[in-house]
Amino acid sequence: xxxxxxxxGSSGTLSVxxxxxxxxxxxxxxxMVFGFLFVQAGGDWFMAVLTSLVVYAGxxxxxxxxxxxxxxxxxxxxxxxxxxxxxxxxxxLSLLDTFxxxxxxxxxxxxxxxxxxxxxxxxxxxDTPPRRLALLALxxxxxWLLGTLLGAVIGTQARIPLxxxxxxxxxxxxxxxxxxxxxRSSPLPLWTAVVAYAVGSxxxxxHALVVAILLSIIxxxxxxxxxxx
Amino acid sequence: xxxxYLLAVIFAMGAVTFALRALPFLSAHWLRRSPVVQHLGxxxxxxxxxxxxxxxxxxxxxxxxxxxxxxxxxxxxTCLLQWRSRNPLLSIVIGTAVYVLLRNWR
Numbered sequence: 001x002x003x004x005x006x007x008x009g010s011s012g013t014l015s016v017x018x019x020x021x022x023x024x025x026x027x028x029x030x031x032m033v034f035g036f037l038f039v040q041a042g043g044d045w046f047m048a049v050l051t052s053l054v055v056y057a058g059x060x061x062x063x064x065x066x067x068x069x070x071x072x073x074x075x076x077x078x079x080x081x082x083x084x085x086x087x088x089x090x091x092x093l094s095l096l097d098t099f100x101x102x103x104x105x106x107x108x109x110x111x112x113x114x115x116x117x118x119x120x121x122x123x124x125x126x127d128t129p130p131r132r133l134a135l136l137a138l139x140x141x142x143x144w145l146l147g148t149l150l151g152a153v154i155g156t157q158a159r160i161p162l163x164x165x166x167x168x169x170x171x172x173x174x175x176x177x178x179x180x181x182x183x184r185s186s187p188l189p190l191w192t193a194v195v196a197y198a199v200g201s202x203x204x205x206x207h208a209l210v211v212a213i214l215l216s217i218i219x220x221x222x223x224x225x226x227x228x229x
Numbered sequence: 230x231x232x233x234y235l236l237a238v239i240f241a242m243g244a245v246t247f248a249l250r251a252l253p254f255l256s257a258h259w260l261r262r263s264p265v266v267q268h269l270g271x272x273x274x275x276x277x278x279x280x281x282x283x284x285x286x287x288x289x290x291x292x293x294x295x296x297x298x299x300x301x302x303x304x305x306x307t308c309l310l311q312w313r314s315r316n317p318l319l320s321i322v323i324g325t326a327v328y329v330l331l332r333n334w335r
Contacts, residue, residue: 026318047235054243059281068238078241085249087277090270092253093261099254110251163293164325164332167303170289171324173282174307175317180275182312189272193279201287209284213277220272224265 019123020136023116024143031147032154033168034061039155040165041069052148056112056141059176060084062169083209091118100130112137114144115176192219293332303328 031052038048043065055061060081067077091113092099098121100106113121117140121133181190193216200211253261260266286304290297307324314320 029318030321042230043235044230047230047232047239051239051242054239055246057242057246060242060246063285064238064242068235071234074234074237074241077238078245081242081245082249084281085246087274088246088249089252090274092250093267093270096253096261106254107251110254111247113250162329162333164289164299164329167289167300167328167332168321168325170282170285170300170304171307171321171328172317173278173285174304174324175311175320177275177278177282178308178311178320180278184275185271189274189276190279193276194283196276197280197283209280212280212284216273216276216280217269220269220276221265223272224268 016132016136016139019120020139020143023120023140026116027140027143028147028150030058030168030172031144032151033147033165034058034065035148035151035153036155037062037065037151037165037168038148039152040159041065043068045149045152045156048148048152049145052141052145055081056144057081057085057088057114058144059169059172062166062172066166083213086213088113088118095121095133098124098126098128098130098133100134102130105130105134109134109137112141114140116140119179188223189216189220192216299328299331302331 034052035045035048038051038061039045051061051064055064063080063084064077067080092110095113095118100109117137120136120140124133184190193212196212196215196219197208199215200208204211282304286300287297290300293299303324306327307320310323311317311320
């Protein structure tokens with residue numbers, strides 16, 4: 001491989017900084033919210049950090065706090081994680097060709113493919129060096145870990161008995177819905193979801209979400225044949 | 230704190246999440262190049278995100294007796310802020326703060 005001029009190298013570093021900075025602005029405070037809620041629910045700070053290291057999925061981590069506090073079965077929490085993160089199956093599809101080839105970088109970048117990292121990686125030009133993808137993914141997880149640590153440390157100092165702080169999960173879903181809506185090619189998925197959830201809550205109220213996701217997959221597959229999207 | 234239970238939860242969640250994110254890199258070539266799968270990749274993320282929003286909001290609304298108004302108000306505000314500002318942190322912080330205010334000082 002030919003040696004790169006220094007200027008190209010430094011502009012590359014700059015672009016990584018420019019791309020990871022907005023993620024840091026979001027991940028440090030949102031990671032703090034997770035660390036804080038986790039510790040307020042009675043968890044140890046180092047377990048909060050371990051969760052952000054091993055799981056690394058914002059919405060699922062917010063979701064787990066009340067579930068763990070209620071002592072729900074591991075299988076139930078794993079199933080809920082599956083539903084909340086199901087969309088991540090499709091994130092890799094658009095990045096197959098640009099992903100790093102080396103196994104370690106490749107699997108780490110796949111592991112770290114959160115909503116924000118996905119949206120940053122998809123904005124990169126297709127000829128971006130794969131190592132830079134992995135570096136971006138790693139930096140983003142570092143911000144999330146740093147936020148978690150800060151929030152957990154603050155959470156051990158004071159207890160705040162406010163109701164409704166866990167609404168942060170709803171707010172995160174609202175933000176992600178708006179961003180998916182912005183990127184939509186058709187409004188059909190949204191209306192499908194609304195109708196499917198209504199059907200799910202009538203048919204099997206205890207598993208409305210599972211029913212609704214299955215219905216959405218069926219409608220999604222059927223709408224392809226009709227060429228509606 | 231039950232460490233065995235918490236570790237089981239953390240590693241189960243980590244395994245599920247990693248499996249989902251890694252699946253496209255493992256699955257057969259024909260499957261990931263299939264036009265139906267590609268179509269589902271465009272269709273499902275919006276549908277699933279809207280489902281998760283409705284599901285989590287209706288869960289929150291069932292925890293108090295004042296009706297779903299705090300949820301509706303805070304989510305509308307969060308969506309409007311995100312649509313205009315494209316700043317997730319701003320939208321989430323203001324939306325959650327308004328919700329906490331509604332729930333604690335109404």
